Amino acid sequence: MGAMARYNAKESEKHWQAEWDARALFATPSHSDKPKCYVLEMFPYPSGRIHMGHVRNYTMGDVIARFRRAQGYNVLHPMGWDAFGLPAENAARDKGVSPRDWTYENIAAMRGQLKMMGLSLDWSREFATCDVEYYHQQQKLFLDFYKAGFVYRSEADVNWDPVDMTVLANEQVIDGRGWRSGAIVERRKLSQWFFKITGFADELLQGLDTLDRWPEKVRVMQKNWIGKSEGLRFQFTLSNQTALDVFTTRPDTLFGASFVALSPEHPLAQELAKTDKKLAAFIEECRHIGTAEADIEKAEKKGYDTGLTAAHPFDTNWKLPVMVANFVLMGYGTGAIFGCPAHDQRDLDFARKYKLSVTPVVVPSDADPKTFEIGKEAYAGPGRLANSRFLDGMTVEQAKADVASRLEKDGIGERTVNFRLRDWLVSRQRPWGCPIPMIHCEKCGVVPVPKDQLPVKLPEVINFNVKGNPLDADTAWKITTCPTCKGHAVRDTDTLDTFADSSWYFTRFTNPDFDEPVDKQAADYWLPVDQYIGGIEHAILHLLYARYFTRAMSKLGLVKVAEPFAGLFTQGMVCHETYKDAEGAWVSPEEIEKRDGKVFLRSSGQEATVGASEKMSKSKKNTIAPETIIAEYGADTIRWFMLSDTPPERDIEWTDAGAEGCWRFVNRIYRLCTEAGDLPAPGTPVSADDEASKALRQASHKAIAAVTDHLEHLRFNSAVAQLYTLANAIGGAEKAGPAARREALEAIVLLSAPMMPHLAEACWQALGHSKLVAETAWPKYDAALTQSNSVTIPIQVNGKRRGEISMAKDADSKTVEAAALANDGVIRALEGKAPKKVIVVPNRIVNIVA
RNA sequence: GCCCCGGUGGUGGAAUGGUAGACGCGGCGGACUCAAAAUCCGUUGCCGAGAGGCGUGGGGGUUCAAGUCCCUCCCGGGGCACCA
Numbered sequence: 001m002g003a004m005a006r007y008n009a010k011e012s013e014k015h016w017q018a019e020w021d022a023r024a025l026f027a028t029p030s031h032s033d034k035p036k037c038y039v040l041e042m043f044p045y046p047s048g049r050i051h052m053g054h055v056r057n058y059t060m061g062d063v064i065a066r067f068r069r070a071q072g073y074n075v076l077h078p079m080g081w082d083a084f085g086l087p088a089e090n091a092a093r094d095k096g097v098s099p100r101d102w103t104y105e106n107i108a109a110m111r112g113q114l115k116m117m118g119l120s121l122d123w124s125r126e127f128a129t130c131d132v133e134y135y136h137q138q139q140k141l142f143l144d145f146y147k148a149g150f151v152y153r154s155e156a157d158v159n160w161d162p163v164d165m166t167v168l169a170n171e172q173v174i175d176g177r178g179w180r181s182g183a184i185v186e187r188r189k190l191s192q193w194f195f196k197i198t199g200f201a202d203e204l205l206q207g208l209d210t211l212d213r214w215p216e217k218v219r220v221m222q223k224n225w226i227g228k229s230e231g232l233r234f235q236f237t238l239s240n241q242t243a244l245d246v247f248t249t250r251p252d253t254l255f256g257a258s259f260v261a262l263s264p265e266h267p268l269a270q271e272l273a274k275t276d277k278k279l280a281a282f283i284e285e286c287r288h289i290g291t292a293e294a295d296i297e298k299a300e301k302k303g304y305d306t307g308l309t310a311a312h313p314f315d316t317n318w319k320l321p322v323m324v325a326n327f328v329l330m331g332y333g334t335g336a337i338f339g340c341p342a343h344d345q346r347d348l349d350f351a352r353k354y355k356l357s358v359t360p361v362v363v364p365s366d367a368d369p370k371t372f373e374i375g376k377e378a379y380a381g382p383g384r385l386a387n388s389r390f391l392d393g394m395t396v397e398q399a400k401a402d403v404a405s406r407l408e409k410d411g412i413g414e415r416t417v418n419f420r421l422r423d424w425l426v427s428r429q430r431p432w433g434c435p436i437p438m439i440h441c442e443k444c445g446v447v448p449v450p451k452d453q454l455p456v457k458l459p460e461v462i463n464f465n466v467k468g469n470p471l472d473a474d475t476a477w478k479i480t481t482c483p484t485c486k487g488h489a490v491r492d493t494d495t496l497d498t499f500a501d502s503s504w505y506f507t508r509f510t511n512p513d514f515d516e517p518v519d520k521q522a523a524d525y526w527l528p529v530d531q532y533i534g535g536i537e538h539a540i541l542h543l544l545y546a547r548y549f550t551r552a553m554s555k556l557g558l559v560k561v562a563e564p565f566a567g568l569f570t571q572g573m574v575c576h577e578t579y580k581d582a583e584g585a586w587v588s589p590e591e592i593e594k595r596d597g598k599v600f601l602r603s604s605g606q607e608a609t610v611g612a613s614e615k616m617s618k619s620k621k622n623t624i625a626p627e628t629i630i631a632e633y634g635a636d637t638i639r640w641f642m643l644s645d646t647p648p649e650r651d652i653e654w655t656d657a658g659a660e661g662c663w664r665f666v667n668r669i670y671r672l673c674t675e676a677g678d679l680p681a682p683g684t685p686v687s688a689d690d691e692a693s694k695a696l697r698q699a700s701h702k703a704i705a706a707v708t709d710h711l712e713h714l715r716f717n718s719a720v721a722q723l724y725t726l727a728n729a730i731g732g733a734e735k736a737g738p739a740a741r742r743e744a745l746e747a748i749v750l751l752s753a754p755m756m757p758h759l760a761e762a763c764w765q766a767l768g769h770s771k772l773v774a775e776t777a778w779p780k781y782d783a784a785l786t787q788s789n790s791v792t793i794p795i796q797v798n799g800k801r802r803g804e805i806s807m808a809k810d811a812d813s814k815t816v817e818a819a820a821l822a823n824d825g826v827i828r829a830l831e832g833k834a835p836k837k838v839i840v841v842p843n844r845i846v847n848i849v850a
Numbered sequence: 851g852c853c854c855c856g857g858u859g860g861u862g863g864a865a866u867g868g869u870a871g872a873c874g875c876g877g878c879g880g881a882c883u884c885a886a887a888a889u890c891c892g893u894u895g896c897c898g899a900g901a902g903g904c905g906u907g908g909g910g911g912u913u914c915a916a917g918u919c920c921c922u923c924c925c926g927g928g929g930c931a932c933c934a
Binding site: 220645 | 856868
């Protein structure tokens with residue numbers, strides 16, 4: 001045994017990364033007899049540096065990729081860059097650099113940082129969405145979608161900055177003002193491109209049921225977002241002889257109606273406001289309550305009586321007042337409703353305020369219809385109809401169907417399905433995105449760019465010293481000829497929402513060099529992604545858009561699958577303590593030091609206050625730079641930290657003490673392997689001859705079984721705990737034979753390899769192997785060795801633990817019962833009483849009922 | 851308001867209805883050292899000298915047995931929101 005050698009992570013990691021590269025171990029072959037496994041993490045925006053969130057995300061993905069590779073799968077594990085978007089434009093404007101150069105420089109820097117993490121990525125497939133070749137293929141897809149009728153053009157509101165003469169993204173509008181100019185933002189109508197995602201609303205909803213390896217939470221969020229509701233659309237005839245369309249999901253409550261309400265934005269309300277100043281003022285008031293004040297006014301239901309009445313469809317003598325109400329949304333249904341206060345809380349609040357009638361028409365089964373009354377709470381549950389003429393006695397479902405059928409027969413109603421989901425507006429008036437391959441001709445109108453004239457490339461130089469969209473101002477780029485009539489025409493100067501870029505990149509990874517968007521053979525082999533990993537913040541939009549794209553592509557015959565991600569995992573955030581100085585300004589972790597459980601500023605020695613642990617963010621100055629940690633301890637330590645202790649779906653807190661603990665463990669494994677003493681040659685068969693060897697062998701095989709199972713289920717923290725347990729067993733097994741010790745050491749190296757791949761290679765070499773761990777199969781366990789042949793069985797008396805006995809495994813119940821009753825603690829607890837009943841659960845527990 | 855998750859030692863967290871607190875961090879005691887670091891050994895839910903008692907947010911229930919299942923309430927986090 002030599003002096004304790006410390007593991008030189010820096011040198012070792014560089015060395016093994018070079019070895020993996022030299023053997024191209026992670027380049028995925030296009031043909032293989034092995035089963036496939038596609039592991040993917042959400043690709044990053046190239047901001048310039050990786051952060052702890054990336055480290056956590058990519059570590060988890062890498063563990064799965066390496067684990068599956070060792071298990072004999074053909075693994076695809078690619079990486080790329082979500083490279084279009086606003087930050088590059090901002091950098092270009094602020095620093096005068098080209099967005100292209102800025103982006104590619106950031107990519108180079110981040111690629112270097114990711115490589116330092118030792119991720120088993122197939123870098124040969126790397127691309128950025130701003131690569132001409134990628135957006136070229138995306139333009140072809142856009143044209144395919146257009147041809148198939150998945151794309152249409154329509155007017156839509158945009159945020160317009162009248163000073164900068166530009167369209168703003170929602171996040172660029174702060175308190176109603178442009179973030180850069182400070183000008184009050186106006187709403188403007190522009191002709192915009194839409195993807196008709198609503199055409200797939202039902203499919204996208206039903207598809208959720210097939211995604212059994214998605215978090216329930218995400219499926220619920222998507223379901224709510226799509227927001228399907230089935231109901232009835234029908235007409236009221238108003239006192240001014242016009243017809244008013246309303247939508248309801250509760251046609252059964254029609255006899256409980258006490259008013260009809262319009263959205264303030266409803267055309268009829270607008271029309272009436274022209275001659276009714278008070279109504280105009282009310283509508284104006286509603287408009288103001290819009291966003292910020294909504295919280296203050298906190299949902300007080302308000303209305304205005306238009307003086308019109310609506311005739312009840314089943315009794316034309318029955319007149320309902322027509323109100324304009326602030327809680328009716330124009331964007332949902334028809335923008336008009338009938339109110340049934342007894343069975344809808346909003347309607348009830350409204351009715352009480354304006355003293356409208358409240359008639360219960362659905363009575364719960366445990367209530368008496370004669371006396372059932374509505375107080376402050378509307379009743380929305382099941383029951384039988386009452387006060388409803390021909391509907392009386394029916395269930396809610398029966399009454400819904402009956403009303404719908406009658407109104408359909410009368411020709412004034414129709415059953416409809418309503419979705420909350422809207423079509424996807426994809427036009428962006430921005431220069432750093434995928435140009436929309438369309439041409440506007442004075443004579444021919446909107447004409448697609450013929451595929452053989454693609455790509456529509458972004459200009460080499462984008463001039464930001466203009467008002468508005470640089471592409472629009474670039475006449476040389478914009479002016480073109482019409483592909484149809486050869487006449488004067490201009491290009492569409494909008495680019496696609498960057499969510500489009502990330503909606504099919506995983507498909508492109510299956511063959512990124514193909515000269516069409518999709519190599520069907522490759523895509524059909526690799527898709528769906530078996531395990532997708534990313535942040536919960538993408539639970540709705542990115543994942544829904546990607547699902548939509550895949551379905552649309554599937555309809556076009558480009559891919560076989562309808563659902564792109566068979567398995568989804570959403571990891572938690574990385575948090576850190578926050579610090580503030582005496583003035584209340586945020587202070588970064590590097591600026592403080594801890595002494596005697598207190599925190600002081602390094603610069604002044606002043607005491608600082610410690611705040612809650614929060615998501616690492618620049619604004620709260622509580623970030624830790626991954627490269628600093630890697631430089632200090634190496635990539636394996638930071639990877640191990642990210643996997644330890646905290647379940648992967650929860651938020652993890654970065655602590656220095658925890659990082660040091662991880663580094664100590666790295667060294668402990670290294671020492672166990674390098675100071676193992678004499679071991680038999682690799683491959684020597686093991687037999688358990690003595691107790692100590694047998695115990696160690698059992699520990700090894702239990703660990704193999706447990707770690708394998710935990711990794712299968714992404715329980716990284718539990719896998720980590722098992723490895724600590726095995727390390728403890730090896731450390732305490734001086735008496736075990738050399739063969740059993742070799743077996744245990746090899747197990748711990750192979751099992752920890754997906755998490756700490758560089759350390760594993762160094763240890764594997766120290767154990768005398770010439771092949772790399774990255775080329776070595778996952779260890780197998782001997783089931784006989786995962787169980788001991790004697791078991792400790794606790795004995796309870798009346799459910800309280802009073803003793804324990806050691807028994808042979810699978811000993812028969814009578815023997816166990818006799819031993820239990822003979823136990824001292826049990827005898828004491830029984831106090832001479834005879835047991836009434838003895839429950840023996842084999843190998844687990846005995847409970848004596850006295 | 852509705853829909854999801856959560857609530858376990860000082861702390862992060864384990865636990866197919868069957869020994870609550872595995873494993874890590876931290877603490878305490880010790881060994882080695884001139885000393886420190888590193889390392890190693892022991893110990894560590896609470897009360898109690900001990901026997902023992904009490905303990906998984908509160909209350910109730912099912913069961914031989916409940917952190918786990920059921921009811922109810924409280925607290926924290928997330929999502930959606932006047933969606934008719």
